[in-house]
Each structure stands twice: as structure tokens, then as C-alpha cells.
Amino acid sequence: xxxxxxxxxxxxxxxxxxxxxxxxxxxxxxxxxxxxxxxxxxxxxxxxxxxxxxxxxxxxxxxxxxxxxxxxxxxxxxxxxxxxxxxxxxxxxxxxxxxxxxxxxxxxxxxxxxxxx
Amino acid sequence: xxxxxxxxxxxxxxxxxxxxxxxxxxxxxxxxxxxxxxxxxxxxxxxxxxxxxxxxxxxxxxxxxxxxxxxxxxxxxxxxxxxxxxxxxxxxxxxxxxxxxxxxxxxxxx
Numbered sequence: 001x002x003x004x005x006x007x008x009x010x011x012x013x014x015x016x017x018x019x020x021x022x023x024x025x026x027x028x029x030x031x032x033x034x035x036x037x038x039x040x041x042x043x044x045x046x047x048x049x050x051x052x053x054x055x056x057x058x059x060x061x062x063x064x065x066x067x068x069x070x071x072x073x074x075x076x077x078x079x080x081x082x083x084x085x086x087x088x089x090x091x092x093x094x095x096x097x098x099x100x101x102x103x104x105x106x107x108x109x110x111x112x113x114x115x116x117x
Numbered sequence: 118x119x120x121x122x123x124x125x126x127x128x129x130x131x132x133x134x135x136x137x138x139x140x141x142x143x144x145x146x147x148x149x150x151x152x153x154x155x156x157x158x159x160x161x162x163x164x165x166x167x168x169x170x171x172x173x174x175x176x177x178x179x180x181x182x183x184x185x186x187x188x189x190x191x192x193x194x195x196x197x198x199x200x201x202x203x204x205x206x207x208x209x210x211x212x213x214x215x216x217x218x219x220x221x222x223x224x225x226x227x
Contacts, residue, residue, distance in 0.1 A: 006160070044206070046214050046215070093160050105166060107163065
């Protein structure tokens with residue numbers, strides 16, 4: 001149980017275009033979903049936290065107008081990278097949590113490799 | 118703010134060797150502590166967790182004990198296998214988010 005999927009697994013796009021990444025919890029309802037960014041050989045950096053039906057909370061330094069997050073249902077959250085540039089190339093990972101308590105386990109998706117040319 | 122410090126890698130071991138990856142944390146209060154494993158090209162998988170002091174998390178031969186007195190959550194395995202080669206992340210949960218360490222790459226050779 002507790003499976004989280006992401007789609008696509010890899011995407012290559014041209015500079016200036018927008019890319020949407022989906023994160024789905026397949027066998028549980030995710031009250032809260034998180035989006036992380038991982039640079040090569042580095043740890044995960046939290047970008048934003050989204051609760052179903054409400055606006056996402058962005059971490060300091062993350063542009064909310066560039067990284068649009070929509071958590072429309074208890075099983076789906078999307079991250080849209082708008083007007084992508086080469087510096088946005090990275091590994092994006094989502095996670096989902098059953099409840100709102102910090103002690104609840106986060107289950108991670110397999111990640112999406114974004115390459116902006 | 119919260120922080121998690123784990124030993125730098127890479128760590129290279131022979132199969133059946135004993136593994137220890139150190140992790141210490143600083144946080145307000147007592148967060149839940151986690152170890153995640155990431156295989157090449159994949160996302161993170163929860164390996165084990167502990168939610169309070171003196172709890173021991175264990176899974177697949179790995180274990181870690183939440184030590185409040187030393188603020189540590191060291192990962193151990195008595196006999197590693199080649200299939201354990203991966204990057205291991207220690208993380209602490211406080212408030213509404215997880216704080217991750219920088220990851221430790223483990224390579225196990227025959």
C-alpha cells in the first residue's frame with residue numbers, strides 16, 4: 001500500500017514553454033502533498049506544501065508564479081513549471097501524506113527528470 | 118531552524134560487512150525521524166522510522182534507534198548486500214515538513 005506515482009518520468013522541453021507534472025496517490029487519500037526539488041548529488045529541497053482544496057504554501061525563495069501547484073482532489077496534485085528555463089532543469093519529486101500531522105509518514109513518488117533546452 | 122546532519126559518503130563496503138551511517142538532528146521539540154533510501158534514477162522509499170525517544174525502527178535488516186540524549190538516529194545493518202547499494206537519507210519531521218540530510222551514498226562490492 002501507500003503508492004505514489006508521478007507522470008511523466010522524464011520530460012524534455014524548449015526554453016519558454018510550460019511543463020505540467022502530475023502526482024497521484026494510488027491507494028490512499030492524501031490530505032497533504034509536497035513538492036521537492038533535488039539537484040545532482042544533493043538532498044531534497046522542499047518547494048511547497050499543498051493541502052487539498054486550498055492554496056499551496058511555498059518555501060522562501062520559491063516563485064509561486066513560476067511553479068504553479070494545484071491540489072484539486074485527495075489523490076492528485078500537479079506542478080506546472082511556467083516559462084521554463086535551463087536553470088529549472090532538475091529532478092522533481094512529490095510526496096503524499098495521509099493526514100496533517102507531522103508524525104504521519106510521507107510517501108514519495110518516483111520523481112520526474114526535467115530537462116530544459 | 119531544524120537541521121539534519123549525516124555522514125558524508127561515499128561509503129564503500131564489502132558484502133557482509135557491518136554498516137553504520139551516522140545521523141544527528143537539531144530541532145525544536147522531538148520530531149519523528151526517518152531513514153529513506155533512493156536507488157539510482159528513482160524516488161525515495163521509506164526504509165524505517167521512529168516517532169519518539171528510545172523507539173527503534175527496523176526493516177529489511179536495517180535498524181536505527183531514536184536517541185534523545187545524543188540527538189542521533191544512526192542507521193545500522195549487520196551484513197550488507199550488493200543490492201543495498203543506494204543513497205540513504207536521514208530526515209526529521211517537525212511542524213509541517215521534513216528536513217533532509219544531504220544523503221550518504223553506499224556502495225557494496227563483492
